Amino acid sequence: MNNRRNLVEFKTLNKWYGDYHALKSIDLSIQQGEILVICGPSGSGKSTLIRCINQLERFDSGELNVLGQALPAKLRNPGKVGMVFQHFHLFPHLTVLENLTLAPIRTLKLSKSEAEALAMHYLERVHIAEQAHKYPIQLSGGQQQRVAIARSLCMKPELLLFDEPTSALDPEMINEVLDVMVELAEEGITMVCVTHEMGFAKKVADRVIFMDEGQIIESNDPTSLFESPQHPRTQAFLKQILSY
């Protein structure tokens, strides 16, 4: 896949929160079709890193190119970098179907019936079409997260960011969300996932990055990184999360 274009390029990117150096000289490229998993302890800058990609965070120095545009910029095609959040952030006053059709109607200027057809298509893909007319509050956490994934897909994103998508879910609901993510990965969409689901990473990730204290410590294919980590901090972290 070396001849594919880079969708995202970080060049010595730095970010501070006041005095706190949140991202330290990040260099990273993400290729089209790649499944990248980012793991690391909390406060290591994983979320900040992916939030820079869709401009939810600003950075202080360095360069960041996303889909051929140097950030910060007003995007030519808004919605092409989709994001799935830990706490779903569905719109509570809209039905599932309206959650999905809002952006295509407003941003892509689709008609209501076109947008609804599109929405039903993606609701079927996340196996939740029968809930289309319910409100988010009436769904379980796993169902809400699948709706959130479908909502992002409706904008036909070139790149999908996942910010700890299963961390707020009850254990029995994690798998239904991971199943959907695996299906997406197998269809070739470019994904960047902040997650500690190592099973998921092993199954679909092309590359896993370990971050600590705002730096990329180690980057490798999932089997190598999880089974024979090179850096002592990676070893310590993996030992900790595997101790139970």
Next chain:
Amino acid sequence: MYIKIIKPVLSAVIQVSILAFAIGWVLDSGAQSMGYQWQWERVPDYIAFYEDGEWWPAELIEGLLVTIHISAISLIATLLIGLVTALLKNSNSVVGRCLASSYIELIRNTPLLVQIYLLYFVFGPVIGLDRFSTAVLALSLFQGAYTAEIFRSGLNSIDKGQFEAAQSLGLSNTFTYWDVILPQVLQRTLPPLTNEVISLIKNSSIVSVMAIFDLTTEARNIVSETAMPFEIWFSVAVIYLALTLSLSAIAVWLEHRLGAKWRTQ
């Protein structure tokens, strides 16, 4: 569903009736000892009269219509001023924030009557506003400052994630507010907004000082002609009460309508 609307209204009516009966009894015995002559039979003439085979509104109803007219226009202006001020106060612009803060502090910390005199005697003539527009301006400026703070607390209560989700979907700022944020703000702030509408209607009685023929002005004129202050002021209070109570009922219904299906409670 209708129980939810009827119950608070009914309970208010019952409580008010009991209170009114008690006060009425005290007043009646007091008035008798003063030698006050009750003339309730003359009151209907000031509400409506029958002439040439048709019913015509009399002074009190005409006054009520003026009150409703002023209040309705002021309400729209109030909501607009409130919303714009709240957005300015939350904005990134330093000038916008300063402007919004000074406006709110200026209005909240001076009496409405003084503001009305200032507008009526100073600013109104200077910028050439008629009496009615001056009244609307005074009321909506006054009420707008309070409404702005209500909208602002409503805006601040919305999860930041709602903005982030909307932005990630590529929604513009305008659509983010229009489709995502404001509907939720409206549902959450409806109870305090209802208070503002009610106090707007009540405060509209103060515009009588600038010779606008609203309900209060009409009542004062009738009283000075007929010398029956007890009957007229009681009737006026009941008319205001009927107006504001029906508004409360509408607000309860609206609150139910807006959030029944998706409210988290």
